[in-house]
Amino acid sequence: MGRTGGRAPGIGVILSMELKQQAVAGTAESSDIMVTIDPVGGDAVEISLDSSVEKAFGDRIREVIAETLKNLGVTGVKVTAVDKGALDCTVQARTIAAVYRAAGTAGEFDWKEIDAWNA
Amino acid sequence: MATNNIGREIPDVYAEQFGTYGSEFENVKPYSAAAKTVCPRKPGESKLLDSIHDAIVKTGIKDGMTISFHHHFREGDYVMNMVLDEIARMGIKDISIAPSSIANVHEPLIDHIKNGVVTHITSSGLRDKLGAAISAGIMDEPVIIRSHGGRARAIERGDIHIDVAFLGAPCCDEYGNANGFEGPSACGSLGYALMDAKYADQVVLVTDNLVPYINTKISIPQSEVDYVVKVDAIGDPKGIAKGATRFTKNPKELIIAEYAAKVMMASPYFKPGFSFQTGTGGASLAVTRFLREGMIKKDVKASFALGGITNSMVELLDEGLVGAITDVQDFDTPSGASLARNATHLEIDASMYASPLSKGAMVNRLDMVILSALEIDTDFNVNVITGSDGVIRGASGGHCDAAAGSKMAIICAPLIRGRIPTVVDKVTTVVTPGSSIDVLVTEVGIAVNPARTDLIEAFKSLNVPQFTIEELRDRAYAIVGEPKPIEFGDKTVALIEYRDGTLIDAVRNCK
Numbered sequence: 076m077g078r079t080g081g082r083a084p085g086i087g088v089i090l091s092m093e094l095k096q097q098a099v100a101g102t103a104e105s106s107d108i109m110v111t112i113d114p115v116g117g118d119a120v121e122i123s124l125d126s127s128v129e130k131a132f133g134d135r136i137r138e139v140i141a142e143t144l145k146n147l148g149v150t151g152v153k154v155t156a157v158d159k160g161a162l163d164c165t166v167q168a169r170t171i172a173a174v175y176r177a178a179g180t181a182g183e184f185d186w187k188e189i190d191a192w193n194a
Numbered sequence: 195m196a197t198n199n200i201g202r203e204i205p206d207v208y209a210e211q212f213g214t215y216g217s218e219f220e221n222v223k224p225y226s227a228a229a230k231t232v233c234p235r236k237p238g239e240s241k242l243l244d245s246i247h248d249a250i251v252k253t254g255i256k257d258g259m260t261i262s263f264h265h266h267f268r269e270g271d272y273v274m275n276m277v278l279d280e281i282a283r284m285g286i287k288d289i290s291i292a293p294s295s296i297a298n299v300h301e302p303l304i305d306h307i308k309n310g311v312v313t314h315i316t317s318s319g320l321r322d323k324l325g326a327a328i329s330a331g332i333m334d335e336p337v338i339i340r341s342h343g344g345r346a347r348a349i350e351r352g353d354i355h356i357d358v359a360f361l362g363a364p365c366c367d368e369y370g371n372a373n374g375f376e377g378p379s380a381c382g383s384l385g386y387a388l389m390d391a392k393y394a395d396q397v398v399l400v401t402d403n404l405v406p407y408i409n410t411k412i413s414i415p416q417s418e419v420d421y422v423v424k425v426d427a428i429g430d431p432k433g434i435a436k437g438a439t440r441f442t443k444n445p446k447e448l449i450i451a452e453y454a455a456k457v458m459m460a461s462p463y464f465k466p467g468f469s470f471q472t473g474t475g476g477a478s479l480a481v482t483r484f485l486r487e488g489m490i491k492k493d494v495k496a497s498f499a500l501g502g503i504t505n506s507m508v509e510l511l512d513e514g515l516v517g518a519i520t521d522v523q524d525f526d527t528p529s530g531a532s533l534a535r536n537a538t539h540l541e542i543d544a545s546m547y548a549s550p551l552s553k554g555a556m557v558n559r560l561d562m563v564i565l566s567a568l569e570i571d572t573d574f575n576v577n578v579i580t581g582s583d584g585v586i587r588g589a590s591g592g593h594c595d596a597a598a599g600s601k602m603a604i605i606c607a608p609l610i611r612g613r614i615p616t617v618v619d620k621v622t623t624v625v626t627p628g629s630s631i632d633v634l635v636t637e638v639g640i641a642v643n644p645a646r647t648d649l650i651e652a653f654k655s656l657n658v659p660q661f662t663i664e665e666l667r668d669r670a671y672a673i674v675g676e677p678k679p680i681e682f683g684d685k686t687v688a689l690i691e692y693r694d695g696t697l698i699d700a701v702r703n704c705k
Contacts, residue, residue: 105612106612128583130584131614131678132674160614
């Protein structure tokens with residue numbers, strides 16, 4: 076089972092977000108990204124991306140997904156993303172939603188923490 | 195590697211063969227027109243043949259020859275596939291094709307290329323899977339991309355010598371008098387095909403609508419035609435009018451159109467007797483509608499509209515708001531029908547439309563033109579041929595011709611498309627040089643080419659947000675990020691001719 080990593084106390088309150096199940100967020104519509112999260116255990120973070128803008132923005136999209144997972148303290152995860160030209164903010168939002176769904180923490184969002192990333 | 199006057203790299207071998215782009219009009223000078231070989235007809239001889247096969251046999255097509263087609267049937271064309279399939283069946287190889295353009299429907303070309311049937315291509319554009327295959331490098335020789343005026347020039351000057359032209363003819367008699375605006379496969383103007391009919395050694399008309407002699411409405415005359423072939427169908431009417439006529443509800447396109455119409459009406463060219471070209475696409479069609487309102491309100495009528503004709507221009511003609519339509523190609527059924535019924539709706543050939551080496555093209559008389567762009571850079575250079583991934587998927591069309599000829603060329607384009615910025619540092623491929631472009635209109639506002647100080651002055655009190663093009667690029671990048679430059683291979687897959695025949699850019703294979 077993938078688990079949230081040991082984040083320093085005080086930075087956020089997402090202390091033990093355990094990834095319990097496969098979860099999906101987003102759609103295959105234009106300007107959106109569909110992010111599927113699979114808990115695989117261990118420390119690895121594997122990102123597989125299929126993007127309509129791979130050549131121009133593929134690296135950037137992988138970077139945003141990786142950063143978001145890091146901020147959430149998630150490891151032991153396989154991310155499968157199908158992108159149709161989503162902006163960074165959308166990539167981030169869909170990744171967060173998929174992780175929360177995978178952790179089964181519906182409704183409990185730490186907005187303060189998420190805001191802090193973009194400060 | 196040679197570098198042309200706008201800084202694009204051209205491989206030496208092609209730079210030597212074609213010359214490199216210098217400036218818009220430096221190669222417009224006297225020349226000797228191309229000649230053709232004519233097989234005259236005696237009384238009593240028939241031109242009617244039973245099949246495409248017979249036409250290939252009779253015209254003596256053999257390895258290494260150049261054959262041509264027109265693209266007036268657009269996505270509904272049956273003729274090019276029909277002829278090439280038969281040529282392939284007969285075992286003929288190494289054919290050069292010189293259609294006026296190529297559509298998605300011509301995907302079977304991929305196999306003909308792979309099998310060595312087709313080895314050279316010149317076209318206005320390449321679409322979809324064929325564009326992707328050519329970008330991947332399936333041809334040994336690069337495709338030569340020519341504008342509509344550039345193709346006319348190439349034929350007139352003999353850069354393209356057509357051995358046999360296979361021209362779909364929607365209405366045709368047995369001796370070769372034909373027009374494009376009658377019959378089940380009507381496409382309207384045959385403007386591009388008229389060049390082939392005039393200059394090809396042999397001309398085969400392919401028709402699905404053989405009418406009794408004499409067909410009295412003549413666009414292509416019998417005196418230019420060698421053979422007539424009757425087949426079941428030459429085109430699909432649905433594909434002929436595909437995609438062009440829908441009036442946009444997209445708010446982004448509507449505001450671009452509104453700004454563009456304001457720019458046109460605030461310019462010094464908006465006065466009685468002005469002329470314009472608007473082309474197709476959502477924003478372009480909407481521009482015509484906004485322009486119409488302004489023309490009525492201010493009682494300003496146009497002398498002519500040029501194009502690439504759609505129903506929105508025909509409506510202006512019917513209302514008496516434009517004096518004439520000069521028509522090289524129709525994009526929908528009503529505009530083709532107008533050509534048949536309106537005495538002031540004139541069919542013109544590609545040379546009269548846009549050739550830089552004709553004795554005076556219509557684009558030379560054009561005040562304002564609305565054009566599109568896949569990309570435009572901070573030098574105002576425009577790309578309409580390659581996508582943001584470097585793959586060939588567009589067409590040169592009359593873009594550089596109308597831009598060079600007109601007094602004010604306006605580019606209408608959204609700042610971004612999805613995550614792809616339209617306004618960029620450097621376009622992937624240049625089709626039209628920035629010196630021909632005067633105004634960029636986006637949904638956030640406009641940018642005037644700084645070389646046009648007169649227009650900047652004229653637009654001082656214009657109620658449209660105004661920016662430098664660098665500011666527009668920065669706005670685009672702020673939303674989507676800066677795209678990573680595309681990595682190309684070393685193989686040249688397409689050469690982009692400027693309308694005068696010099697090379698304005700070259701396209702490399704995609705990795």
